[in-house]
Amino acid sequence: MSEPSSGFATAQVQAGYVPGVVHSTAVPPIHQSNAFAFSSLTEARELFALRRDGDIYSRAANPTVLVLEERIAALEGGTAAAGVASGQAAVAVALLALAKQGEHIVAARQLYGGTVDLLDETFADWGIDVTFVDQDDPDAWTAALRPETRAVFAESITNPNAQVLDLRRVAAVAHDAGVPLVVDATLATPYLQRAKDFGADIVVHSATKFLGGHGTSLGGVVVDLGTFDFTREPSRWPQVTAPYRRVPGGSLVERFGAHGSPYIALVKTKYVHDLGPSLSAFNAFQLLQGLETLDLRMDRHSSSALAVARFLEQHPAVARVHHPGLESSPWRAAAAEYLPRGAGSVFSFDVHSAGDPEQDFALTEEVVGRLRVVQLVANIGDARSLIAHPASMTHSHLSPAQLAEAGIAWTTLRLSIGLEDVADVIGDLDRALEVAVPASPRLATLGG
Numbered sequence: 107m108s109e110p111s112s113g114f115a116t117a118q119v120q121a122g123y124v125p126g127v128v129h130s131t132a133v134p135p136i137h138q139s140n141a142f143a144f145s146s147l148t149e150a151r152e153l154f155a156l157r158r159d160g161d162i163y164s165r166a167a168n169p170t171v172l173v174l175e176e177r178i179a180a181l182e183g184g185t186a187a188a189g190v191a192s193g194q195a196a197v198a199v200a201l202l203a204l205a206k207q208g209e210h211i212v213a214a215r216q217l218y219g220g221t222v223d224l225l226d227e228t229f230a231d232w233g234i235d236v237t238f239v240d241q242d243d244p245d246a247w248t249a250a251l252r253p254e255t256r257a258v259f260a261e262s263i264t265n266p267n268a269q270v271l272d273l274r275r276v277a278a279v280a281h282d283a284g285v286p287l288v289v290d291a292t293l294a295t296p297y298l299q300r301a302k303d304f305g306a307d308i309v310v311h312s313a314t315k316f317l318g319g320h321g322t323s324l325g326g327v328v329v330d331l332g333t334f335d336f337t338r339e340p341s342r343w344p345q346v347t348a349p350y351r352r353v354p355g356g357s358l359v360e361r362f363g364a365h366g367s368p369y370i371a372l373v374k375t376k377y378v379h380d381l382g383p384s385l386s387a388f389n390a391f392q393l394l395q396g397l398e399t400l401d402l403r404m405d406r407h408s409s410s411a412l413a414v415a416r417f418l419e420q421h422p423a424v425a426r427v428h429h430p431g432l433e434s435s436p437w438r439a440a441a442a443e444y445l446p447r448g449a450g451s452v453f454s455f456d457v458h459s460a461g462d463p464e465q466d467f468a469l470t471e472e473v474v475g476r477l478r479v480v481q482l483v484a485n486i487g488d489a490r491s492l493i494a495h496p497a498s499m500t501h502s503h504l505s506p507a508q509l510a511e512a513g514i515a516w517t518t519l520r521l522s523i524g525l526e527d528v529a530d531v532i533g534d535l536d537r538a539l540e541v542a543v544p545a546s547p548r549l550a551t552l553g554g
């Protein structure tokens with residue numbers, strides 16, 4: 107891992123890879139191999155016991171994936187990371203390693219739709235209870251805590267409405283309760299915000315989005331920021347403080363505490379090993395290619411998105427723009443404090459309501475149907491500008507009450523602004539939104 111003193115851009119192209127192994131390839135190669143040969147049975151035994159570093163089998167670890175893990179850990183200022191098959195897998199294994207049956211998680215209710223599905227239904231099936239709170243209400247976080255709470259979870263910038271989390275405040279609530287704060291930093295990326303600087307303990311990413319940046323490869327990452335001390339209350343965290351059968355030599359803290367991450371060791375040797383959501387070497391390679399230009403892309407994404415938001419704010423078809431860089435946003439001060447380099451690419455806006463959900467759906471469908479540059483795609487963080495209708499797409503599993511709590515209306519459209527010429531994106535939206543301009547009283551009078 108490169109030294110923390112090296113710059114962000116240096117780390118994003120170099121961390122985690124030392125040329126000179128195998129064929130001295132300058133770029134990390136794709137180690138497309140399920141498994142790795144041992145020189146002897148003794149070596150195999152040492153590797154299986156984790157007494158020696160080395161490669162065994164790609165479900166557990168792969169050299170190309172390892173470069174990605176070390177690079178993202180370096181960018182986040184963490185001690186170790188686990189690369190997994192998707193962002194969804196990252197959220198799942200990050201939280202499963204903290205909370206088991208009978209235990210509890212407090213989560214923001216402004217979450218990505220897939221995460222709501224996971225926490226509200228699948229975790230409930232497994233006996234892990236989740237309380238959802240309004241992330242801007244500090245009393246609600248505190249009131250939701252229980253003796254069996256094991257994690258606090260939120261997105262640093264929410265999808266789709268780009269609400270900016272008051273990280274310091276939520277971190278303080280979690281730490282007062284003796285539990286780690288887990289942050290989904292997918293929209294922020296380590297370039298716009300290092301969550302560690304504001305008190306987060308564990309970061310998860312959907313690398314599918316901005317880390318890869320080209321819309322080609324699913325992936326996820328869990329990063330241990332090394333700030334949470336599991337040994338302060340050992341009885342609460344037996345998964346890392348009690349003897350661990352899979353790694354001989356005591357507990358994971360005893361094995362990895364000093365200079366590694368007992369938590370990431372648990373994520374890998376138990377949850378990724380048992381459930382199998384491994385990241386492929388090929389996808390890790392693709393994500394590494396994207397990662398090398400993260401800072402350049404995030405600067406462009408952020409400035410273009412703000413320009414589009416300013417354009418939409420004055421458009422007569424638009425009722426509201428949810429972008430934390432705008433003067434009108436309730437999260438403007440939070441964005442200035444937590445996201446000084448820009449608020450990223452993803453935000454949403456509401457067109458004027460036509461009256462009821464069916465009419466609103468028809469109206470938004472007409473707007474989306476007229477777009478030529480911005481594409482209707484259920485993704486974000488692509489080089490292309492993408493639009494989605496959360497109520498019928500990414501958040502369609504939510505009840506009407508959950509939609510309202512998450513601030514999503516039938517008139518809400520989510521944008522992920524890409525790397526095109528911003529004038530083309532604005533022109534495209536302008537043309538498409540013409541159909542949604544409510545007839546002005548003056549025009550109606552003239553017409554009558």
Ligand SMILES: *Cc1c(COP(=O)(O)O)cnc(C)c1O
Nearest residue numbers: 192193194218265292312314325
């Ligand atoms: C997309 C997304 C996820 C899920 O990631 P996948 O890679 O699609 O599994 C999780 N959190 C946020 C904020 C996302 O945008």
